[in-house]
Amino acid sequence: xxERKIERVAGRGCVLRGNDIDTDRIIPARYLRSITFDGLGExxxxxxxxxxxxNHALDDDRFAGASILIVGENFGCGSSREHAPQxxxxxxxxxxxxxxxxxxFAGNCTxxxxxxxxxxxxxxxxxxxxxxxxxxxxVVIDLEARTVASRAGRMTAGIxxxxxxxxxxxxxxxxxxxxxxxxxxxxxxERLPYLHGFRSSQGG
Amino acid sequence: xxxxxxxxxxxxxxxxxRELPDGQTQLFIGLHLIxxxxxxxxxxxxxxxxxxxxxxxxxxxxxxxxxxxxxxxRPLSDRLAEQMVVALERSCRQHGITLFDPTxxxxxxVHVIGPELxxxxxxxxxxxxxxxTSTHGALGAIAFGIGSSQxxxxxxxxxxxxxxxKVRRIEVTGELARGVYAKDVILTIIRRLGVKGGVGYAYxxxxxxxxxxxxxxxxxxxxxxxxxxxRVGYVNPDAATFDYLxxxxxxxxxxxxxxxxxxxxxxxxxPHASYDDRVELRGSEIDPTVTWGINPGQSCGVTESIPSPLxxxxxxxxxxxxxxxxxxxxxxxxxxxTPIDVAFIGSCTNGRxxxxxxxxxxxxxxxxxxxxxxxxxxGSQAVARQAEAEGLxxxxxxxxxxxxxxxxxxCLAMNPDKxxxxxxxxxxxxxxxxxxxxxxxxxxxxxxxAMVAAAAIHGxxxxxxxIL
Numbered sequence: 211x212x213e214r215k216i217e218r219v220a221g222r223g224c225v226l227r228g229n230d231i232d233t234d235r236i237i238p239a240r241y242l243r244s245i246t247f248d249g250l251g252e253x254x255x256x257x258x259x260x261x262x263x264x265n266h267a268l269d270d271d272r273f274a275g276a277s278i279l280i281v282g283e284n285f286g287c288g289s290s291r292e293h294a295p296q297x298x299x300x301x302x303x304x305x306x307x308x309x310x311x312x313x314x315f316a317g318n319c320t321x322x323x324x325x326x327x328x329x330x331x332x333x334x335x336x337x338x339x340x341x342x343x344x345x346x347x348x349v350v351i352d353l354e355a356r357t358v359a360s361r362a363g364r365m366t367a368g369i370x371x372x373x374x375x376x377x378x379x380x381x382x383x384x385x386x387x388x389x390x391x392x393x394x395x396x397x398x399x400e401r402l403p404y405l406h407g408f409r410s411s412q413g414g
Numbered sequence: 415x416x417x418x419x420x421x422x423x424x425x426x427x428x429x430x431x432r433e434l435p436d437g438q439t440q441l442f443i444g445l446h447l448i449x450x451x452x453x454x455x456x457x458x459x460x461x462x463x464x465x466x467x468x469x470x471x472x473x474x475x476x477x478x479x480x481x482x483x484x485x486x487x488r489p490l491s492d493r494l495a496e497q498m499v500v501a502l503e504r505s506c507r508q509h510g511i512t513l514f515d516p517t518x519x520x521x522x523x524v525h526v527i528g529p530e531l532x533x534x535x536x537x538x539x540x541x542x543x544x545x546x547t548s549t550h551g552a553l554g555a556i557a558f559g560i561g562s563s564q565x566x567x568x569x570x571x572x573x574x575x576x577x578x579x580k581v582r583r584i585e586v587t588g589e590l591a592r593g594v595y596a597k598d599v600i601l602t603i604i605r606r607l608g609v610k611g612g613v614g615y616a617y618x619x620x621x622x623x624x625x626x627x628x629x630x631x632x633x634x635x636x637x638x639x640x641x642x643x644x645r646v647g648y649v650n651p652d653a654a655t656f657d658y659l660x661x662x663x664x665x666x667x668x669x670x671x672x673x674x675x676x677x678x679x680x681x682x683x684x685p686h687a688s689y690d691d692r693v694e695l696r697g698s699e700i701d702p703t704v705t706w707g708i709n710p711g712q713s714c715g716v717t718e719s720i721p722s723p724l725x726x727x728x729x730x731x732x733x734x735x736x737x738x739x740x741x742x743x744x745x746x747x748x749x750x751x752t753p754i755d756v757a758f759i760g761s762c763t764n765g766r767x768x769x770x771x772x773x774x775x776x777x778x779x780x781x782x783x784x785x786x787x788x789x790x791x792x793g794s795q796a797v798a799r800q801a802e803a804e805g806l807x808x809x810x811x812x813x814x815x816x817x818x819x820x821x822x823x824x825c826l827a828m829n830p831d832k833x834x835x836x837x838x839x840x841x842x843x844x845x846x847x848x849x850x851x852x853x854x855x856x857x858x859x860x861x862x863x864a865m866v867a868a869a870a871i872h873g874x875x876x877x878x879x880x881i882l
Contacts, residue, residue, distance in 0.1 A: 229733055230609055230709050234847045238854070239828045243480060243494045245454035245501045247562075257854035284610035287643065287709075288847060289826075290545035291452065292561030313613055313645050314545055314559050317576075321563035372436035372577055381436070384564070385463065388571040391431050391440055395468070395573060398431045398442040404535055405444065405472070408666050408673040 215380040216323055216353060219305040221277030223341040223349040223360070226267040231281065232288035233315060237297040239289075250293055251300030268301070272345040280338055280349075281308040286315025295319045305351050307358055307367070309334050320373050323382050327351055328368035329358060336362040353377055418684035420581050421650055422616050425556045425681060429539045431573055438575045444538040445555075446473040446568050447524050448511070450480055450498040451828065452543030456565035457505040467509040469572040474533060475506050475513040478523045479828045481821035483791050486516040495829065509569075520663075522794020522820045525549040525762035529633060530796055532662025536651035536678035541568055546762050546844065548639040551648030552632035553655050554681060556616070558645045579646060580614055580690035585621035588697040593879035595772070596631035597638075597764060597842070597862040599623065601703040601713045603695065604642040609711040612644025615690070618683065619649050623697040629658040630768040637763045638844050641710040650682040702878055704749050705846045705860040707737035712846075713860070716877045719748050740848055741857050742836075750875050752859065756839040757788045757815075757870035758851075759863045761825040764842035765793025767800050769863040773842075774806045776867035779881050782814035783873030789831055790815045791823040815870065827852025840869035 241253045259266040267273055279298060285308045286294060295318045298306075306319065306326045316326045329337060340362035341349065350359045351367065353374055358367045376382040388395075399405055419427075431440040446469075448456075453475070460467070467473060480495040490496040499515070506513040514520040514527060521527070525546050528534040536554035541547060543565045550557035564574055586599060604611075617639050624632065632649045639647025649655075656675050659665040666674045701715030712734070714721065720738070722745035723731040738745065743752065759765075759773050770792065782788055790810050792798035798820055801807055807817045824831040825843035832852025833839055839851055839858050846858035859875065868878045 228736070232709070232845075232847045234826075234845070234850050238849055239826050239852070242451050242828055243498065245498055246458070247455055257849045260854065284613070284643065287609060288545065288641075288845060290543060290547075290559035290561055292455070292543075292563060295561075310610060310613065312610070312643065314561065314640075318561035318563065321561060321567075370577065372434070372438040375436040376575075379436075384567045384575040385465075385570050387434065388440055388567055388573045388575060389465075391571075391573065394431050395442065395571060398429065399469070399572070402428065402442070402444060403677050404538060404666075404674070408670045408677060410669075410673060 212386065213323060213380045213383045216325060216377040218350060218352045218354070219278060219325060220348055220350040221304065222273070222275060222345060223278045223280050224267050224273035224276035225280045225338045225341050227282060227338065229283040230287055231285050233286055233291050233294035234288055236286065236294040237291065242291060242293055247293060247296040250297035254297040254301040277302055277304045278349050278351065279303045279306050280341060281306060283309040285311050287312035290314045292318045295322055295324055299324055307337065307351065320376060320382050321384065323377065325351060325353060325369065325377055327358065329365055333365040337365065418686040420618060420683040420687040420689065421554060421648060421681055422556060422579070422581050422618070425537055425539060426578055434575055438577050440573050441539060441576050442573055443541045443568055444472065445533060445540040447528055447540065447542035448473060448475045448565065449524050449544065450477045450502045452562045453505065453565055454498065454501045455562040456569060459563070459566040460569050463570065465570045467511065467569045470510040472572060473511045473569070475502060475511055476521055476524050476527055477502060477515055479822045479826065482829050483789070483818035483821045483823045483831055486819050492830070519795050522796065523762045523765060523822055525637065526765055526793035526797065529553060529629070530794060532659050532665035535659065535665070536655060537681040541574060545640045546637050548645065548647045549633050549637040549762060551636040551646060552629060554648060554651030554678065556646055556648065559640065579616040581618055582612070582615045582691040582693060583618045583620060583689040585692065585694045586619065586623035586697050587621045587694060588623065590623055590697045590700060593864065593882050594700055594702055595862040595864065596627060596634040598700050598703040600635045600638040601705065601710065601860065602700045604638065604711045605713050606695065607642055607693065609641060609709045610643040612639065612642040615644050616646035616648065617642070617644040619647065624649055625652065628768060629654055630766045633766065634763055638710065641844055651678050702862060702865050704865070704875055706741060706743055706749055707734070708740055708846055708848050710844065710846060710860060712737055714749055716750055716875065720745050722746060750877055752875045753873060754786060754840045754859065754869050754875065755837040756833060757786055757866050758824040758839055758841040758843060759866050760789065760791030760793065760823050761843040762793065763844040764863045765791060765797065767797050769842065770797065770801050770806050773863040773867040774809045776864050776878060776881055777809050777813040777815060780813065780871040782870045786870050786873055788815045788870050789818055789824055791818045792820045794820050824851050826850060840866045840875065842866045
């Protein structure tokens with residue numbers, strides 16, 4: 211069950227400004243009333259977009275066809291719903307560049323093979339300005355080199371080393387990796403007193 | 415002498431199956447809780463692999479998010495909700511997983527029933543496809559939320575690939591004043607440390623205020639750790655924890671209970687454990703707290719005024735201005751007196767019996783202001799039974815509150831309980847995000863259940879200390 215190796219993501223950027231954008235905004239809860247992730251793409255940021263009356267980044271013609279979403283701080287905070295990265299993936303995004311990401315959101319992205327990389331504030335500001343001025347340019351996330359390259363220059367990208375390795379090696383679907391532990395899983399269970407009625411032989 | 419360790423490190427090391435080549439830990443999860451919203455996709459993915467559920471006896475299910483709170487009778491009148499319940503029932507049957515459905519008498523919000531049934535215990539690792547899984551840390555467990563792909567991993571292997579968090583010790587010293595609750599403590603912590611201050615950390619709560627808290631208050635506290643960015647929050651287990659667990663359905667019994675207590679004591683952080691960070695707050699400085707913005711860090715004491723963007727560092731001003739514009743609140747005006755349309759008491763944060771008792775004390779002092787819509791939603795069937803045995807339901811009804819069936823209700827609007835249009839709610843839940851309560855333009859003021867009851871009676875935000 212090894213997955214695709216993700217060494218780089220290249221494409222046009224879409225700049226979505228603002229901090230602390232939560233997963234309720236990314237995909238409103240009413241679209242969680244389903245037993246699949248089908249069709250979520252068209253509802254990404256639905257309420258924000260309606261309220262912005264066409265002025266939302268996802269409706270901006272300049273960013274049409276973009277595959278990299280560029281965001282601010284703490285993107286994806288709140289609910290653990292995987293529906294959020296699923297919706298953005300189905301909308302057409304393959305990766306995220308931001309100041310920082312909420313932990314559960316970032317974990318969900320990794321499980322889907324969607325890199326989340328961070329930039330230093332000055333670099334992020336420069337990238338956002340550059341992509342807004344010249345939305346047709348190519349933005350390249352190079353996980354091997356840990357860089358983001360664009361007309362704003364080549365910048366150092368932050369990503370947790372474990373996550374980077376999972377993406378580079380195609381082990382981001384963790385099930386196969388975890389199964390690889392074999393009986394060690396049962397051995398761990400064996401030493402947990404609460405799984406064995408706190409039997410007296412395990413008292414220590 | 416061995417190096418002193420934190421509870422997190424002890425539990426982590428005990429449950430570590432192995433270090434993965436990518437530097438993460440393969441962590442064994444002692445308890446997996448599932449519900450109807452985030453597990454169906456995981457079961458579909460699992461079925462595609464043909465793998466069985468590795469530890470079905472360590473997986474427990476309930477239905478909460480989509481349950482209507484007017485009637486739990488099946489089939490549910492909401493076709494999509496019924497379909498989700500049926501899917502969960504089918505998966506549980508197929509894989510031999512215990513499901514606490516409404517006919518069990520044990521159904522409720524997943525983070526209410528785990529502790530209530532004694533499934534949640536000190537020293538465990540716990541995961542659930544829900545961010546508020548941090549709740550269970552109140553009993554001295556390491557508990558965290560995951561997405562559906564990780565639910566699949568967990569079903570297939572009873573393990574997760576996760577990075578060990580750093581630990582921040584948050585000490586709340588002194589005492590809380592009357593009318594100040596665990597909800598106010600956690601809102602104040604988040605206000606102080608920010609909504610992303612906890613990213614990469616587990617929060618260990620301690621100090622006199624926390625030691626004096628009941629387990630239910632600690633559940634409220636740990637529940638909202640994630641709102642401060644911390645995926646994990648916990649309190650070291652103590653006598654209150656052990657007393658709480660004694661006699662619960664899934665807690666050990668007899669001599670096994672005594673042996674359990676012995677072991678549970680040992681998982682607490684050692685006296686000289688080192689922490690990656692320490693923060694201290696004074697309990698006496700915490701007031702009843704109300705949010706004025708669109709994230710749980712945007713709050714103030716009930717005696718304070720709504721802030722101006724100019725009071726914030728320049729880079730935060732745009733967010734504050736955006737929040738105030740959405741909330742239609744004016745800087746400089748006192749938060750007390752803000753009119754409300756809806757009062758919601760319930761949720762995994764504040765839907766337990768002690769929450770309902772505190773709200774009922776306030777409800778006794780008056781009647782719901784005409785025009786205010788109310789929902790009082792017990793967190794579980796057991797909470798509902800207990801409340802009814804104590805006559806709390808009657809107190810609420812007599813005061814004009816709407817007493818309802820257990821579920822997540824208006825915390826997140828996946829069921830019929832929703833704000834309408836520009837309505838503004840006083841809510842005992844955990845998130846004031848834009849649109850969170852079901853109307854894209856609906857607004858939420860988070861506060862303690864007693865404060866919500868007081869707001870319902872007065873039709874506006876009031877200081878509950880003036881009533882109690």
